[in-house]
Amino acid sequence: MSAIITLSVLGILVLYLGIFNFKKVLLPVILLGLTVAFVLLATNTGNVLAADMHMLVFDAPARAFGCLLILITAGVFCLTPGNMEYATKFRQDVFGLMIFSLIGGIMMISYGNLITLFLGIETLSIPLYVMVGSKRSDLKSNEAAMKYFLLGAFATGFLLLGIALIYGATGSFDFRVIAEQCLTLQGNVSSWFEIGVLLLLIGLSFKVSAAPFHFWAPDVYDGAPTIVTTYMSTVVKIAGFGALVRFTRGGFPDMHVFGQFTFILAILTMTIGNFVATQQKSIKRMLAYSSIAHAGYMLIAIHCSTNASLVNIFIYAFAYSLASLVMFGVFMAIADKYELADIDSFNGLSKKNPLVAICAAIALLSMAGIPITAGFFGKYYIFASAIDSNYFLIVIIAMLNSLVSLYYYLKLIIAMFFKEGSNDVSEKIPALHYFVIFGCTALNILIGLYPNNLMMLF
């Protein structure tokens, strides 16, 4: 709770600092505030106050996911210097919105009550609608904002209808009470409950852009300012999956009723994401589709809901968002600044800036799931626990999908290392940018070498 209050105060402080023209100190203040929130969240004892009414529960998974969210947001903030030219006048507004959105994310991964789940999702989404449209004169950004807004609000309607039906069937919003009701009724829960849970899952899968509810994602990722895209494809995705796994592991005894739903969802999401990504010319769109594909792999862990699902999704999300940060960082530094978006803009990067090229290659390999990177263990744990619980078919499909994904990741690597670059613009990359790229790569390999240490968090 104290972390959320710290972040709220930080958000308002940032807005006021911007107004009173202290724009120089904005970034240090934000990073300091995020550090404080990180420490407060990490040292939270997890005791539930009676006054909290079980609204927010900071148990071990919530703390781990929350710290991950804050860490990745700090990484996104470190990428902002040099990439916010479109918003020099109202930079503090975008920063403030990003912090408010992060608060929503933390609520989404620590909710103990359907009210806080709903409020968390909305606190996450509403600032995002504005952030996506923050490139005000650019029609593409406007269009992305409108699409995201309409579909997001539409999904909210379904989510709410689901919550209403669950409430009608069980008479409570509290997760413990709902689970108890399920246990005592033993299968005699009214059919409203199942419809409600299904609608709620549909609402959540809109937010994590799982196929067939993914149509907004590529357009929105493409149209949004790249720094916002980075935020969306990392923090929003982690928060969405945190909420989803918390919901499915929330103590409902027979969630396997919805096995069909999550099964189809996972397979469609992986396959559509990977196959469409191979066809993309623009890097931003390719990364968007690849993020849809990654959502598909994480849905496998949701589908074979075991006790390990939480930690598996955590490791996968960690690995994916580290790699994603690096890729978007590199993309912003060498292509996006010059309004380039094609894969060709990566040509010959290894000659110009070999270290950055190696980092990008490691990130891509991690996304593809090649060993000694974190991404490998992310996939490994998810597949292993799926096989443990006898879900062979879905694992085979996922393996085939990984092979397909290798194709378009390798395409980028080949462009970087074996093609001659045509543009000889000498890139000046800010120091913080380097810090994010190298730091994330180092962390990525560190997790790849010692994956078991992450398990301790749970």
Add this chain to the structure above:
Amino acid sequence: MFDFLEKSSNIPIEYYMWLSGILFSIGVMGVLMRRNVIIMLMSIELMLNAVNLLFIAFATFLNDPKGQVFVFFIMLVAAAEVTVGLAILTLIYRNTKSVDIDFLKKLKG
């Protein structure tokens, strides 16, 4: 004094569910079929209000005030959402001079 009103709870809960289900479906169809963004926004509001009605009906049915409190949250969030939506719409109107959804097809691929 209010015993007449209490008698009205003889109406079974299913009727309320049908009503809000129909309203919700009208909202959904509005979002899917209309091309004018303002009308789509109104349809989304209709969806949310159908859910509000359902919450109130359940709260009365279960004799539990929590459902009514949730409606407050929904109303607040709906207001915030519509504010943001209209702001984005003004932005688009400034750039294209139209509120028709068909103008939004720059992003493809």
Add this chain to the structure above:
Amino acid sequence: MMIFLVAFTKYLIPLIIQLLVVLGFVFTTVAASQYLGPKRKTAGKLESFESGLDAVGNARVPFSVKYFLAAILFVLFDVEIIFLYPWAVNFKELGWQGFVEMLMFIVFFTLGFFYVLKKGALKWDD
């Protein structure tokens, strides 16, 4: 059926009488002023009433976006009041803790309001 009859005599008949009186009053006064008042139709009288000013142009013109901004901000700050009602109802039960929590809530959105002011969103002429 019995319930309906009882309810009808007890609650609906007074309501219907009230409705008739209200409608009757409205129609009578409007009709009376129509018949009793003098009528002089001059060009000035037939013009639409615009607080004594001359009416200019069409009424269907786009409004300045400033109105829109003010309206939006009004909606936002107006809706916050929703949460004051349950607090007011349970003021005594919630005690000091409720007071402090509500104070925090109000401070947060007052800060938002000052931000709006400072941003110049409510400045009318620029």
